[in-house]
Amino acid sequence: MSVDRQQVEATIRDLLAGYNKDGVELTPETDIAADLNIDSADVLNFVMEVEDAFDVDISLNELSDVRTIAQLVDLVAERVGA
Amino acid sequence: MVDLLEKYRAAKERHDLLASIGVDAVGLVNDRILSPTRAIIGGREIILAGTNNYMGVTFEPECIRAGQKAMEEFGTGTTGSRIANGTYSLHGQMERALAEFMGRRHCMVFSTGFQANLGMIAGLCGPDDTIFIDADSHASIFDGCRLSGAKVVLFRHNDPDHLAKRLARHDPGKGGRLVILEGIYSMLGDTAPLRDFVALKREHDFQLLVDEAHSFGVLGEKGRGLAEREGVEEDVDFIVGTFSKSLGGIGGYAVSDHPDFEVLRYTARPYMFTAAPAPASIAAALCALKIIREQPERRAWLRTLSERLHAGLKAEGFTLGVDEISPVVAVICPDEKAAVAMWNGLLQAGVYVNLALPPGTPNKLSLMRCSVSAAHTEEEVDAVIAAFVAVRRQLVEQGLWPRE
Ligand SMILES: Cc1ncc(COP(=O)(O)O)c(C=O)c1O
Numbered sequence: 194m195s196v197d198r199q200q201v202e203a204t205i206r207d208l209l210a211g212y213n214k215d216g217v218e219l220t221p222e223t224d225i226a227a228d229l230n231i232d233s234a235d236v237l238n239f240v241m242e243v244e245d246a247f248d249v250d251i252s253l254n255e256l257s258d259v260r261t262i263a264q265l266v267d268l269v270a271e272r273v274g275a
Numbered sequence: 276m277v278d279l280l281e282k283y284r285a286a287k288e289r290h291d292l293l294a295s296i297g298v299d300a301v302g303l304v305n306d307r308i309l310s311p312t313r314a315i316i317g318g319r320e321i322i323l324a325g326t327n328n329y330m331g332v333t334f335e336p337e338c339i340r341a342g343q344k345a346m347e348e349f350g351t352g353t354t355g356s357r358i359a360n361g362t363y364s365l366h367g368q369m370e371r372a373l374a375e376f377m378g379r380r381h382c383m384v385f386s387t388g389f390q391a392n393l394g395m396i397a398g399l400c401g402p403d404d405t406i407f408i409d410a411d412s413h414a415s416i417f418d419g420c421r422l423s424g425a426k427v428v429l430f431r432h433n434d435p436d437h438l439a440k441r442l443a444r445h446d447p448g449k450g451g452r453l454v455i456l457e458g459i460y461s462m463l464g465d466t467a468p469l470r471d472f473v474a475l476k477r478e479h480d481f482q483l484l485v486d487e488a489h490s491f492g493v494l495g496e497k498g499r500g501l502a503e504r505e506g507v508e509e510d511v512d513f514i515v516g517t518f519s520k521s522l523g524g525i526g527g528y529a530v531s532d533h534p535d536f537e538v539l540r541y542t543a544r545p546y547m548f549t550a551a552p553a554p555a556s557i558a559a560a561l562c563a564l565k566i567i568r569e570q571p572e573r574r575a576w577l578r579t580l581s582e583r584l585h586a587g588l589k590a591e592g593f594t595l596g597v598d599e600i601s602p603v604v605a606v607i608c609p610d611e612k613a614a615v616a617m618w619n620g621l622l623q624a625g626v627y628v629n630l631a632l633p634p635g636t637p638n639k640l641s642l643m644r645c646s647v648s649a650a651h652t653e654e655e656v657d658a659v660i661a662a663f664v665a666v667r668r669q670l671v672e673q674g675l676w677p678r679e
Contacts, residue, residue: 232634237410237429250445252405253420253427 196273201247202266208242209262221263247273293611293632297619300630310334311523311650316627324645324659325629329602330492330563330573331650333523338562345558353551357384358541361551369561370528376564377499377514379530381537386552388488388517389415390545391527393422395484395515396455398543400425403450407438409457409467411637413486416455422545425450432460432637435471442479452481458490458501462636462644463596464603466490466501473510484513492521492567493602498574518552521567524560526552573649577602580656581647587660592679593667596642605631606643606663609677614641616675620666626659 196204206219212231217223226236236256243265244251249272259265290301298317307315311331312323332338345365355361366384374382385391396419400406404425408416411432420427428445430438438454445452454475456467473483487500495503498521502511512533518526529539540546567573581602588606589595596605608614611632618630621643629644636642645659670676 232639234634234637234639241410241429241431248444250428250441253417253429254424 196247198266198270201270201273202262204246205243205262205266205269208239208246211242212239219262221261221266223262224260225262225265226260243269249273293615296612296615298622300615300618303627308333311648312652312655314627316622319625321622322626322655322658324647324651324655325627326648327489327520327646328523328648328650329489329577329646330521330523330567331648332521332563332566334650335523335562335566338523338559338566341562342555342559345554349554351555352553355551356547356549357551358547363551363554363557365554365557365561366551369526369557369564372561372564373528374530376497376568377530378508379514380532380534382528382530383536383540383543383546384552384557385527385529385546386549387525388486388515388519388527389418390549391515391517391529392416392486393419394539394543394545395513395529396420396453397422397424397545398539399423399482399484399513400451400453403448405445405447405450405452407441407452407454407481409433409455411460411462412455413457413461413488416457416486420455425453433465433467435468435475438472439475439479442475442481447480452479453484454481455484455486458485458487458494459601459603460637461489461603462631462640462642463605464489464601465597465599466494466601469501469505469507469511473505473507476510482512483510484515485511486515488515488517489520489603491516493574493577496571498567498571518556518560518563522560522563524556524563526556526560577647577649580649580651580653583653583656584645584647584659587657588663591660591664593663596640602647604645604647605640606645608641608643611641613670613675614643616670616673617643617663617666620669621662624662624666626662628659 212235213229217229240251247269305314305316311328311333314321314323349363353361370382370384385394392415400423402424406420406425406427409432410429428441430441459466485502490500492498494501502508513531515529518524582600584604585600594607608617631642631644633639667676671678
């Protein structure tokens with residue numbers, strides 16, 4: 194799949210919109226769970242959507258190092274070779 | 276200094292708010308237990324309809340006597356782990372009886388079902404391995420995965436196609452792969468589509484572990500669980516279970532036909548470094564196992580009552596978690612506030628069920644989780660249904676539950 198980092202970020206922001214109930218403004222530094230007030234179960238649902246969108250696996254272990262949107266974009270971008 | 280408990284402020288505020296509505300659901304105390312289905316709570320007799328006591332064996336005179344006798348003969352506790360001084364002849368007897376009941380060569384008894392999952396998962400898997408788990412897995416499965424250091428990949432609840440996709444794109448490298456499922460999922464009472472999952476073994480290499488915590492005793496002709504009912508026991512490499520539900524005790528177990536299974540006795544740390552279950556607990560569970568084996572009519576009666584509760588609540592217009600008949604019957608509440616009010620109302624009306632709230636539930640559902648026991652009577656089941664109807668009427672009047 195040839196996607197660039199910007200596309201990765203755009204898709205992730207789109208998917209995140211469904212979980213952003215309070216309409217928090219998203220920046221690369223947004224802490225996905227804490228700033229958007231998403232509970233642990235929904236974090237996993239969101240990540241499964243990301244995995245399906247890019248056809249990649251993100252293991253729980255890798256996820257434990259990810260807090261911000263930028264970190265998630267980095268991880269996915271690396272995985273899809275963007 | 277950062278106060279370590281500060282991180283729980285939001286959780287504490289939510290808990291305090293919910294508790295302020297009535298009785299604190301997570302702090303509920305049974306002052307006395309009268310029978311598998313009755314307790315004294317807050318000075319009143321309550322029908323217990325949320326105990327996981329599926330076979331209703333907790334007050335079997337024979338099991339109580341077996342426990343008493345074991346305590347007299349072997350003492351109050353084991354004061355040591357299974358690999359040191361804590362293994363008594365009783366533990367071996369229980370392991371042989373369970374292996375025989377489950378039709379397996381090997382059995383290990385753990386101190387709880389939670390520890391059986393920790394010990395099995397972390398015992399089987401290490402950093403080179405990958406574990407595929409259902410997104411709705413029990414906490415002990417998530418924690419076992421973390422403890423193992425293996426790579427952990429989630430698939431959508433009860434979705435074999437999603438798992439197939441994950442297996443297909445995953446490169447195992449030099450490690451092994453373990454898939455973990457549950458027989459009956461504890462919150463909604465749905466079963467895993469086990470035959471479809473097992474079919475994936477033809478195309479993909481992996482070993483399979485099924486946690487039959489809620490299905491042991493309940494499903495299958497002999498009560499071995501979902502794998503028995505679905506006729507796929509040979510394809511399930513490891514089964515984990517607990518004494519804390521159908522066996523009415525405390526303890527956990529794992530069974531397998533794997534020739535090297537016994538190595539886990541000196542490699543699985545949650546088995547090795549905790550005290551062995553108490554003699555009375557083992558002896559009572561051993562007796563309960565005998566009752567499950569000898570009285571299949573309990574299973575049939577449980578099924579009859581499960582159907583009665585399921586159909587009764589549905590006929591009254593309640594939305595249930597799943598259509599499948601199961602001794603776990605989950606009533607979906609409109610929201611968290613309604614759930615807390617319903618739970619308090621039911622307790623006032625003399626019925627105890629489990630209050631289950633997100634994130635401990637699938638799909639953010641707020642649930643009244645009922646579980647049926649073979650010790651219930653039809654009248655008790657009807658009383659539970661009537662209580663649901665009466666309390667809902669109050670909540671509708673208070674604007675807490677939508678009018679139909
Ligand atoms: C699916 C599942 N596995 C394991 C356990 C743990 O069993 P135990 O109560 O013996 O620790 C439970 C419930 O407690 C459970 O629901």
